[in-house]
Amino acid sequence: MVNITLKELARELGVSTTLVSRVLNAPLRADGTPDCDISRDTARRVLELVDKYNYKPSRMAAGLRGGKRYMLGVITPDIANASFSATGRRIEELASADGYSIMFGSSDERPDRQLELIDHFIGQKVDGIIVTPCAGEDRSLQKVVDQGIPLVLINRNIPSLEGVGRVLQDYAGSTRAVVKHLLGNGYRRIEMISENMDVLSLKDRERSYCETMIANGLEPHIYKVESITQEIETRQAVRDALKKGTEALITPRIVLSINALLELMNAGARIPEDMAIVCHDDSPAWITHSPTITYVSQRSDDVGTLAYRLLCRMMKGELAEQIMVPPRLVLGGSTVKR
Amino acid sequence: MVNITLKELARELGVSTTLVSRVLNAPLRADGTPDCDISRDTARRVLELVDKYNYKPSRMAAGLRGGKRYMLGVITPDIANASFSATGRRIEELASADGYSIMFGSSDERPDRQLELIDHFIGQKVDGIIVTPCAGEDRSLQKVVDQGIPLVLINRNIPSLEGVGRVLQDYAGSTRAVVKHLLGNGYRRIEMISENMDVLSLKDRERSYCETMIANGLEPHIYKVESITQEIETRQAVRDALKKGTEALITPRIVLSINALLELMNAGARIPEDMAIVCHDDSPAWITHSPTITYVSQRSDDVGTLAYRLLCRMMKGELAEQIMVPPRLVLGGSTVKR
DNA sequence: GTGAAAGCGCTAACAA
DNA sequence: TTGTTAGCGCTTTCAC
Numbered sequence: 001m002v003n004i005t006l007k008e009l010a011r012e013l014g015v016s017t018t019l020v021s022r023v024l025n026a027p028l029r030a031d032g033t034p035d036c037d038i039s040r041d042t043a044r045r046v047l048e049l050v051d052k053y054n055y056k057p058s059r060m061a062a063g064l065r066g067g068k069r070y071m072l073g074v075i076t077p078d079i080a081n082a083s084f085s086a087t088g089r090r091i092e093e094l095a096s097a098d099g100y101s102i103m104f105g106s107s108d109e110r111p112d113r114q115l116e117l118i119d120h121f122i123g124q125k126v127d128g129i130i131v132t133p134c135a136g137e138d139r140s141l142q143k144v145v146d147q148g149i150p151l152v153l154i155n156r157n158i159p160s161l162e163g164v165g166r167v168l169q170d171y172a173g174s175t176r177a178v179v180k181h182l183l184g185n186g187y188r189r190i191e192m193i194s195e196n197m198d199v200l201s202l203k204d205r206e207r208s209y210c211e212t213m214i215a216n217g218l219e220p221h222i223y224k225v226e227s228i229t230q231e232i233e234t235r236q237a238v239r240d241a242l243k244k245g246t247e248a249l250i251t252p253r254i255v256l257s258i259n260a261l262l263e264l265m266n267a268g269a270r271i272p273e274d275m276a277i278v279c280h281d282d283s284p285a286w287i288t289h290s291p292t293i294t295y296v297s298q299r300s301d302d303v304g305t306l307a308y309r310l311l312c313r314m315m316k317g318e319l320a321e322q323i324m325v326p327p328r329l330v331l332g333g334s335t336v337k338r
Numbered sequence: 339m340v341n342i343t344l345k346e347l348a349r350e351l352g353v354s355t356t357l358v359s360r361v362l363n364a365p366l367r368a369d370g371t372p373d374c375d376i377s378r379d380t381a382r383r384v385l386e387l388v389d390k391y392n393y394k395p396s397r398m399a400a401g402l403r404g405g406k407r408y409m410l411g412v413i414t415p416d417i418a419n420a421s422f423s424a425t426g427r428r429i430e431e432l433a434s435a436d437g438y439s440i441m442f443g444s445s446d447e448r449p450d451r452q453l454e455l456i457d458h459f460i461g462q463k464v465d466g467i468i469v470t471p472c473a474g475e476d477r478s479l480q481k482v483v484d485q486g487i488p489l490v491l492i493n494r495n496i497p498s499l500e501g502v503g504r505v506l507q508d509y510a511g512s513t514r515a516v517v518k519h520l521l522g523n524g525y526r527r528i529e530m531i532s533e534n535m536d537v538l539s540l541k542d543r544e545r546s547y548c549e550t551m552i553a554n555g556l557e558p559h560i561y562k563v564e565s566i567t568q569e570i571e572t573r574q575a576v577r578d579a580l581k582k583g584t585e586a587l588i589t590p591r592i593v594l595s596i597n598a599l600l601e602l603m604n605a606g607a608r609i610p611e612d613m614a615i616v617c618h619d620d621s622p623a624w625i626t627h628s629p630t631i632t633y634v635s636q637r638s639d640d641v642g643t644l645a646y647r648l649l650c651r652m653m654k655g656e657l658a659e660q661i662m663v664p665p666r667l668v669l670g671g672s673t674v675k676r
Numbered sequence: 677g678t679g680a681a682a683g684c685g686c687t688a689a690c691a692a
Numbered sequence: 693t694t695g696t697t698a699g700c701g702c703t704t705t706c707a708c
Contacts, residue, residue, distance in 0.1 A: 003461065005701060016679045021703060037677060056461045060402050061701035064684045069398075079442075080427040082420065089418040089444055096443065101458055104417075104442040105434065106427055120439055122341065123394040231628075258623065265603050285596065343685060354695045359687060375693060399685035402700045 004053045013049060020046055024057060059101070063125060072100050072311070073121035075114060075131040079106045083281065083300045084132065087154065090304030091130060098312075100127070111137030118144060128311045133158055150314035152307050156200070165310045166322040167303055171201045174296050174327035175208035178250060178278050181294075181329060183216060186338040187248040187276055193223045193237045193256050195230060205252040231259050238263040241275065248276035248335065254283060257295070276335045291333025299328055342391045351387060358384055362395060397439070401463060410649070411459035413443045413452060413469040421619065421638045422470060425492065428642030429468060436650075438465070449475030460485060466649045471496055488652035490645050494538070503648045504660040505641055509539045512634050512665035513546035516588060516616050519632070519667060521554060524676040525586040525614055531561045531575045531594050533568060543590040569597050576601040579613065586614035586673065592621060595633070614673045629671025637666055 006024075010017040019038065023046045026034035034043050049055075063069035072095055076084035092102045103126065105117035111134060118140040121129055128150040133141060138158050144151045145163050152165035182190050192209050194202060206222060213220035223240070225233035234251075238260050241249060251257040257279035269275050271291055279286060279295040286293040306323050314320055344362075348355040357376065361384045364372035372381055387393075401407035410433055414422035430440045441464065443455035449472060456478040459467055466488040471479060476496050482489045483501050490503035520528050530547050532540060544560060551558035561578070563571035572589075576598050579587060589595040595617035607613050609629055617624060617633040624631040644661050652658055 007701070017702075018679060018704080019677085022678090025703080039677060042677080056457060058402075058701055059462055060398050060407075061684090062703075064396075064398050064402055064686090064701080065703045078427065079417065079430070080420070080423045082418070085418045085423045088442075089416065092417070092442065092444060093446075096454070096458070101441050101462060102443070103439050104426075104430065105440070106430060108431075116434070119394060120434070124397055124439060255622070262603065265600070284593070345685070355686075356688080356696085357694060360694090363687080377693060380693085396685055399700090400687070402685080402702090403687040 003058070004055050006055075006057060009046075009049055009053070009055060013045060015042065015046070023047065024050070069125050069127050070100050071103065071124060071126045073103045073105070073117070073124075073126040073129040073131075075105045075107055075117050075129070075133075077107050077109045077132055077134055079104060083298050086282075086300035087132075087304040087307070090301040091308045094305065094308045107134045109134045111135075115140040122147060122149070128152070128315050130154060130307050130311055132156055150311055150320075152311045152314070152320075154303060154307050163320055165307075165314055165320040167307045167310060168322065168324055169201070169298065169303070170324045170326045171204035172208035173324075174329065175205040175250075175252070176212050177326075177329050178296060179209060179212040179216075181331075182248050182250075182276065182278070182335060185276075185335055187335075188218060189245065189247040190218070190250065191221045191223065191241055191246045191248070192250040192252065193225065193234055193260060194252055195256060196224050196226050202252060209250060225256070230255060234259040235263040235266075238275075239267060242267060242269055246275065247338075248272075248278070250278045252280045252296075254279070254281040257281070257293075258283075258285070261289070261293070271334050272336055272338070276338075278335060286330070286332065289332075289334075291336075294332040294335040295330050297328045297330050299325055341396070342393050344393075344395060347384070347387055347391070347393060351383060353380065353384070361385065362388070407463050407465050408437055409439050409441065409462060409464045411441045411443070411455070411462075411464040411467040411469075413445055413455050413467070413471075415445050415447045415470055415472055417442060417444045421636050424620075424638035425470075425642040425645070428639040429646045432643065432646045445472045447472045449473075453478040456482060460487070466490070466653050468492060468645050468649055470494055488649055488658075490649045490652070490658075492641060492645050501658055503645075503652055503658040505645045505648060506660065506662055507539070507636065507641070508662045508664045509542035510546035511662075512667065513543040513588075513590070514550050515664075515667050516634060517547060517550040517554075519669075520586050520588075520614065520616070520673060523614075523673055525673075526556060527583065527585040528556070528588065529559045529561065529579055529584050529586070530588040530590065531563065531572055531598060532590055533594060534562050534564050540590060547588060563594070568593060572597040573601040573604075576613075577605060580605060580607055584613065585676075586610075586616070588616045590618045590634075592617070592619035595619070595631075596621075596623070599627070599631070609672050610674055610676070614676075616673060624668070624670065627670075627672075629674075632670040632673040633668050635666040635668050637663060 006020055007017050010020045022036050023034050023038055023043050026036035029035045059070050074088055074091055076088055079085050079088060095102055107114040114134050114137050129144055130152045132154045133156055138161060141161055154167050157166060157168055194206050210220040223237035234256055249260060251260045264271060264275055271277060279293050282297050286295045303325055344358055345355050348358045360374050361372050361376055361381050364374035367373045397408050412426055412429055414426060417423050417426060433440055445452040452472050452475050467482055468490045470492045471494050476499060479499055492505050493507060495504060495506055532544050548558040561575035572594055587598060589598045602609060602613055617631050620635050624633045641663055
């Protein structure tokens with residue numbers, strides 16, 4: 001019941017292993033026949049037997065001798081995180097359709113873990129690597145580049161690295177779009193509830209909110225809540241905002257969104273009459289809620305698609321690019337025109 | 339900058355490759371020295387040079403010749419699903435500490451996809467496979483067993499398969515515990531809101547709820563909502579329950595839990611005075627909510643730990659076992675004694 | 677068009 | 693205690 005080998009195939013056909021290997025590795029022509037200097041007839045016979053035995057070449061052996069390894073490495077800080085796993089899922093989907101296997105690893109935001117994983121991947125001689133880097137560890141990534149292994153960075157940038165592909169999100173741009181959307185719908189007293197965290201994406205959103213408000217002659221105001229007391233503070237902020245007559249709230253993290261929403265319901269506030277709200281990140285709750293919620297989607301799966309495609313191009317020898325993905329503003333009933 | 343090979347190491351040391359290989363593959367003794375018939379001194383010299391060059395053996399080559407491959411395959415229906423990814427995460431964590439690489443795949447509940455992935459894994463000659471099987475495809479799994487590759491089933495059972503390990507959740511047992519907990523706290527009029535789905539875990543919970551109620555001389559009642567109109571129906575069910583004077587609600591799926599909770603808040607019902615509630619599955623919302631929510635944890639990470647450990651034992655030649663994991667009832671303020 | 681032969685980096689009999 | 697030899701399954705010159 002063990003898999004048949006190329007050698008056995010060759011023997012049964014009465015040809016050399018070389019011949020079989022060549023047929024198998026030739027690029028396919030438009031009409032589906034292999035593009036190599038093998039007689040059409042022999043090639044057909046080979047393919048038929050391959051089919052009959054459902055022969056699958058051993059990637060191990062192929063890789064060893066120097067061929068493609070059909071293996072990719074993917075590292076995220078935490079595969080259990082919804083956004084990262086959505087990205088990873090998409091990569092796996094596309095890659096396995098192309099015959100690649102995926103090795104996943106979670107760095108857990110620990111540089112040593114990331115280093116370990118990279119070493120592992122290099123040891124396995126993967127064809128390419130996609131990684132959401134954790135802070136404070138570019139040496140291992142540099143090593144990847146030095147070894148000539150195509151590398152694509154996702155979501156977080158490391159500017160010092162050269163020759164790597166990047167798929168990054170335009171957080172500032174999306175927040176600008178949010179504010180403009182609210183302004184266009186007649187909202188003026190727009191506030192943000194944000195969290196005191198050292199995360200670039202959040203800082204970008206805060207900064208962009210302030211800039212856009214000021215550029216439109218309005219005064220920005222951010223409630224900054226501490227992570228540890230986030231729920232209580234968020235709820236307090238919502239009550240304050242309601243009392244003050246704030247017209248719209250932007251909540252740039254999903255936990256803030258959820259707690260703000262809960263407090264609005266708790267306070268009996270009507271959305272969007274008493275308070276409009278823009279949430280962040282993807283949740284099935286946004287579209288089942290009534291009214292539906294206007295939110296900024298991270299497009300995690302699109303990021304996966306783009307990263308994989310870019311990696312493919314790089315594996316074919318094309319130059320590394322930087323792709324900016326604009327997060328998508330999904331309009332809902334929580335910010336209708338007033 | 340490319341990795342050094344065992345052969346080069348051997349040449350630099352003036353010994354044979356065999357010698358080096360033996361040192362490297364020997365099990366470690368308590369004092370950290372390799373347990374083989376190599377002179378302590380030579381062994382030390384080998385290890386020193388390995389260290390100096392940070393040599394990592396090529397798993398490809400090792401695997402090819404018949405040694406361990408240090409590679410595991412993990413298949414879940416959807417790695418983007420929180421529960422599965424938590425399990426996968428834990429497996430990866432433990433496995434990579436032992437030097438294994440993990441190949442992940444999502445079957446997307448599609449038998450053909452599962453078959454493909456399994457073939458891939460067999461082709462890569464993984465040392466072991468952990469899978470949450472999708473319905474309707476046991477042939478590929480049988481193939482795994484036939485090839486002598488240790489296989490562990492997670493969460494879903496396929497009784498016909500022999501010689502496989504299993505880590506299953508005791509859904510009926512946990513629901514029994516839920517009902518008993520409520521009874522013990524003085525609740526009598528206990529109802530369940532469930533969804534009309536063909537999923538074993540849900541059926542188990544419904545059955546167990548009914549049985550336990552009847553066994554205690556109480557009348558069970560289940561609101562069955564359709565998946566497609568789940569939100570509206572769940573909310574309606576909550577309103578009905580409040581009107582009828584129901585004392586406690588069990589919601590055996592996370593979406594039902596969330597919508598029931600939202601409707602309770604919407605209706606201004608006090609928890610647990612007007613209605614106690616037991617939610618299901620893990621969510622950060624349960625512990626940040628006030629009052630905190632009593633819920634049944636799936637223990638996805640524990641399942642991962644147990645599955646990995648079991649697989650390890652099987653890879654060492656031990657017999658396959660079946661492990662039942664009792665889901666954990668986490669007590670919160672939503673079901674306090676009345 | 678096709679095949680012989682030499683490896684890729686490693687492990688495992690079998691000798692010494 | 694150590695080395696010799698022969699592969700694992702495949703790709704790749706180079707020769708025919």
